[in-house]
Amino acid sequence: MHILVLGGAGMAGRKFIERLARDGQLGGKTIAKVTAQDVVAAQAPAGASFAFETVVSDVSVPGQAEALIASRPELIVHLAAVVSGEAEADFEKGYKINLDGTRYLFEAIRLAGDSYKPRLVFTSSVAVFGAPFHEKIEDEFFTTPLTSYGTQKAICELLLSDYTRRGFFDGISIRFPTICVRPGTPNKAASGFFSNIIREPLNGIDAVLPVSEQVRHWHASPRSAVNFLIRASTMDLNEVGPRRALTMPGYSCTVAEQIEALRKVAGEGVVARIKRVPDPVIDRIVAGWPQNFNAARATALGFTSEASFEEIIRVHIEDELGGNFVK
Amino acid sequence: MHILVLGGAGMAGRKFIERLARDGQLGGKTIAKVTAQDVVAAQAPAGASFAFETVVSDVSVPGQAEALIASRPELIVHLAAVVSGEAEADFEKGYKINLDGTRYLFEAIRLAGDSYKPRLVFTSSVAVFGAPFHEKIEDEFFTTPLTSYGTQKAICELLLSDYTRRGFFDGISIRFPTICVRPGTPNKAASGFFSNIIREPLNGIDAVLPVSEQVRHWHASPRSAVNFLIRASTMDLNEVGPRRALTMPGYSCTVAEQIEALRKVAGEGVVARIKRVPDPVIDRIVAGWPQNFNAARATALGFTSEASFEEIIRVHIEDELGGNFVK
Numbered sequence: 001m002h003i004l005v006l007g008g009a010g011m012a013g014r015k016f017i018e019r020l021a022r023d024g025q026l027g028g029k030t031i032a033k034v035t036a037q038d039v040v041a042a043q044a045p046a047g048a049s050f051a052f053e054t055v056v057s058d059v060s061v062p063g064q065a066e067a068l069i070a071s072r073p074e075l076i077v078h079l080a081a082v083v084s085g086e087a088e089a090d091f092e093k094g095y096k097i098n099l100d101g102t103r104y105l106f107e108a109i110r111l112a113g114d115s116y117k118p119r120l121v122f123t124s125s126v127a128v129f130g131a132p133f134h135e136k137i138e139d140e141f142f143t144t145p146l147t148s149y150g151t152q153k154a155i156c157e158l159l160l161s162d163y164t165r166r167g168f169f170d171g172i173s174i175r176f177p178t179i180c181v182r183p184g185t186p187n188k189a190a191s192g193f194f195s196n197i198i199r200e201p202l203n204g205i206d207a208v209l210p211v212s213e214q215v216r217h218w219h220a221s222p223r224s225a226v227n228f229l230i231r232a233s234t235m236d237l238n239e240v241g242p243r244r245a246l247t248m249p250g251y252s253c254t255v256a257e258q259i260e261a262l263r264k265v266a267g268e269g270v271v272a273r274i275k276r277v278p279d280p281v282i283d284r285i286v287a288g289w290p291q292n293f294n295a296a297r298a299t300a301l302g303f304t305s306e307a308s309f310e311e312i313i314r315v316h317i318e319d320e321l322g323g324n325f326v327k
Numbered sequence: 328m329h330i331l332v333l334g335g336a337g338m339a340g341r342k343f344i345e346r347l348a349r350d351g352q353l354g355g356k357t358i359a360k361v362t363a364q365d366v367v368a369a370q371a372p373a374g375a376s377f378a379f380e381t382v383v384s385d386v387s388v389p390g391q392a393e394a395l396i397a398s399r400p401e402l403i404v405h406l407a408a409v410v411s412g413e414a415e416a417d418f419e420k421g422y423k424i425n426l427d428g429t430r431y432l433f434e435a436i437r438l439a440g441d442s443y444k445p446r447l448v449f450t451s452s453v454a455v456f457g458a459p460f461h462e463k464i465e466d467e468f469f470t471t472p473l474t475s476y477g478t479q480k481a482i483c484e485l486l487l488s489d490y491t492r493r494g495f496f497d498g499i500s501i502r503f504p505t506i507c508v509r510p511g512t513p514n515k516a517a518s519g520f521f522s523n524i525i526r527e528p529l530n531g532i533d534a535v536l537p538v539s540e541q542v543r544h545w546h547a548s549p550r551s552a553v554n555f556l557i558r559a560s561t562m563d564l565n566e567v568g569p570r571r572a573l574t575m576p577g578y579s580c581t582v583a584e585q586i587e588a589l590r591k592v593a594g595e596g597v598v599a600r601i602k603r604v605p606d607p608v609i610d611r612i613v614a615g616w617p618q619n620f621n622a623a624r625a626t627a628l629g630f631t632s633e634a635s636f637e638e639i640i641r642v643h644i645e646d647e648l649g650g651n652f653v654k
Contacts, residue, residue, distance in 0.1 A: 148489055
């Protein structure tokens, strides 16, 4: 089979493609080729038995989607997006890439003719929800985003369900929890500290905690994110029915619990590298974020994630640090 | 003030403009001019003290929205839409008019410059909901439409909330119940019978009831629809907060209760003109429709509708039949 990954150079795309390279197959079908599209060239995964192609393009340019699906990939995983902060700072860019770009893709598939009907996995976000929330957000809670990014994701979910219902493709939208521990270096995302306070201390580096330890949030590891993509790519989507947007499972905990888990896994010396530097701006942003979900539908449909924050830390140490950290 | 009504030749637009002509003012402000846009020329209301202009145009043609707002109307009431059946039959036309047309309008306002920030009232629909429902749909229930029309309305609601949050205009989306009793002649809408079985017998004409008397539905009169538009046009929208889509109040009853109300208001002779001709196709369509709502937010915000189906029938006899009907 041929798999097209939009946003293939990003963290989730790269890890998904590496997993495909390790597995060599997806849902029992041998992978012949993976095409990774992004605004920068994606790196070829190590040891892949399939052909790998990287396409540098901008999904928001008309005609690009048609070119990407010209070879009729059976599976399209759409991870390409302008992130939340950028979509808020640049209104036009956010709508152009996150909404128009997605719609160009959907339209290209609809108009392909020749009975082309791929599986389409779209990554959405819990940013489709806007405060105030119930303590645990249920699957039937309404989507009232408080960011343009969340609005764009919610709109794409609606389009995906309608295009699926009309038979143009077989789609599913999966809403990622905050991915933690994010590999790499600290970035400027307001959510960055959730990962920074684990990743940096494990590397022997101090990290800043800008919010209260009482802040509660919803996490899943990068490994779980890849598992969500695999499950969404291979499951029988008829089981999902017409409501094609699913909140993925995750683990809800406070920052205090994150720190306690780090203490258990890595010890007091590592925890001591977390420095408390309150930032009222970040505090205010984070106060509007969802804290907990009851992801009953996704769980019933076989999506799984970590059952503790300790497990999330151990996954990071295994997958990113080769089992070692700086005591 | 200058008021622009998109879809001004339709039933709700016409009645809204007639009401404006009777009142001469809106929210205490004298109305200087009303512009009615539609794909056909709108009729001038009788006895209006304001200037009336009719514009024949297609909202889905780029550039038309800019022309419509060139004179900077303070209030825009957006009723223009391809109806549910047509949006389902013609996928492209539905998206072009119901989604792209609305987005062109929103973009024209955003890009107007000169601090233009009108009030924008958008009529949405309970078609944003898709079965299965709770028995009474709450304000926080999620929108999972099962038609392209409902999808387009739900998307426009999301856009309206985001454009409002970003400060480009001051918008509100109001979801109409099924409007009953619709004036005019029987049409082919699957929902037509809810009105036909009242309107036609009151005119001395037989009407077909194609579904079971146990079918329950959610109704408001055309007079209430106009009241919703007036309230949405004049209230302080800060009270609404960032969640700018509201389900309007209505009256939930079964067809049996509709018939019983007709019997009380108009007598047995009128009721005898309802002929039962079961139509399994319509029965199946209607089974997927919402039956009842708890429109708590809209009610708390001062939106009101009829408290009984008898009242809905009496409103029809007063407003459409000059107080008379064929016994």
